[in-house]
Amino acid sequence: MVQQLQHLQQKAMSFTKSIKKLIIEAQKQMSHSFDPLHDLRHVERVVDNTKNISKNIKLSQKERDALELAAWWHDVSRALSNKPSMIWMALFDDNLSAFALLFYAIRHRVVSSVALKAFGMLMCNGMMTGKFMTKIFARKRTRLLLNLLKDADMMDIMNINRFYEASQLAQMSKANLRKFRTLIWFNLHTKILQMKTIEARVYIEEIMKDFITWFSEAEIYLWHAENFGEEWMEKTMARLKSNLNNIIELNSISYAMTN
Numbered sequence: 001m002v003q004q005l006q007h008l009q010q011k012a013m014s015f016t017k018s019i020k021k022l023i024i025e026a027q028k029q030m031s032h033s034f035d036p037l038h039d040l041r042h043v044e045r046v047v048d049n050t051k052n053i054s055k056n057i058k059l060s061q062k063e064r065d066a067l068e069l070a071a072w073w074h075d076v077s078r079a080l081s082n083k084p085s086m087i088w089m090a091l092f093d094d095n096l097s098a099f100a101l102l103f104y105a106i107r108h109r110v111v112s113s114v115a116l117k118a119f120g121m122l123m124c125n126g127m128m129t130g131k132f133m134t135k136i137f138a139r140k141r142t143r144l145l146l147n148l149l150k151d152a153d154m155m156d157i158m159n160i161n162r163f164y165e166a167s168q169l170a171q172m173s174k175a176n177l178r179k180f181r182t183l184i185w186f187n188l189h190t191k192i193l194q195m196k197t198i199e200a201r202v203y204i205e206e207i208m209k210d211f212i213t214w215f216s217e218a219e220i221y222l223w224h225a226e227n228f229g230e231e232w233m234e235k236t237m238a239r240l241k242s243n244l245n246n247i248i249e250l251n252s253i254s255y256a257m258t259n
Contacts (some may be wrong), residue, residue, distance in 0.1 A: 018110035019065050025104045026072035035078040037166055038093075042156055047071045049152035053199040057144075066117035067145050071152060073101040074122060098122035121146055144197075151200035157187050158204070158211045167223070181228055188239045195247075198254050205251055208244045215240065 030040040050071045054064065077096035098119050105115040124134045124146055138146065156162060170180035187193060193208075195201040214220060215237070225233040 018108075018112050019069060019114060021108050021110050022069060022101065022105060022115060023072050025108065026069075026076055026101075029076045029079045029100070030072075033075070033079040034082045035075075036169060037162060038075040038078040042162060043072060043075055045156050045159060045162075046074065046152045049155050049200075049203070050148055053151060053155075053197060053203060054148050056199065057148075059145075062114055062117070063141065063145060065114045066121065067148060069101070069114060069118035070121040070125075070145075070149055073097050073118065074125065074149065074153065076100045092126065094122045094126035098126070117142075121149060125149060147196035148200070151195045151197050151204075154192055154195070155200060155204055155207060157193065158207045160211060160214050163211070170227075177227060181232075184236065188236065188243065193243060198251075201247060201251055201254070205244070205247045208240070208247065212237075212240050212244065 026043070027040060030043050033039040047068060050067050054067060059067070074094060074097055077093040077100060080096065080100070101115065101122065102111075102119050105111045105119075120137060121142065124138050124142070134143065134146065166180055166183070170177045193204065195204050215224075221233065224236070228236075
């Protein structure tokens with residue numbers, strides 16, 4: 001019995017070491033990402049988000065490790081090119097990141113069930129292969145992990161520091177300004193901010209409240225109004241508040257059903 005316990009402890013320690021190697025490799029790769037909006041800071045926030053929204057969910061240690069590993073690697077493809085395309089990266093970034101993870105797992109000789117789980121999650125998360133891979137290969141538990149990963153990533157869209165950095169990039173050219181405006185419209189008028197898990201929805205409510213407060217500050221408000229027009233700004237604020245009200249309503253319903 002004692003020997004069996006020691007064997008399990010040694011196996012767990014080996015598991016942890018292999019995960020750490022891959023996390024360090026992901027950090028190394030992301031430290032020279034050529035996409036300022038998908039850099040190491042973004043990935044660090046996504047990892048933190050996964051931990052926050054999953055802390056009250058019953059997951060095994062292997063599932064938590066796979067979720068964290070996938071979060072660290074989900075944007076590694078952004079470091080593969082010095083001119084990452086917005087369109088092509090959106091289509092293939094998760095798939096390229098998945099194969100990068102597998103490559104380094106083999107290279108460091110740390111291929112494990114956790115690494116393979118994270119690889120599968122990233123393949124299922126890809127825009128081009130996601131639906132097919134999820135339908136064929138993803139079981140219920142994997143789908144839960146996928147939803148947590150997607151929510152953690154989407155939550156960072158409303159991160160104030162990231163949004164401010166995007167506005168600074170927008171000032172560099174008229175083309176960037178148009179892209180920034182399109183990005184704002186896309187984020188507010190599609191289902192991208194509709195969280196897949198109740199846990200993430202609780203967090204996004206507070207994030208959006210903080211964002212609206214910041215977006216309403218005189219300096220921030222005036223910059224956007226000057227560049228995009230007063231009417232655009234009023235419509236954007238109205239859309240933000242409408243999205244927030246929808247989230248608050250859904251959270252109220254969820255709270256009522258569990259109490």
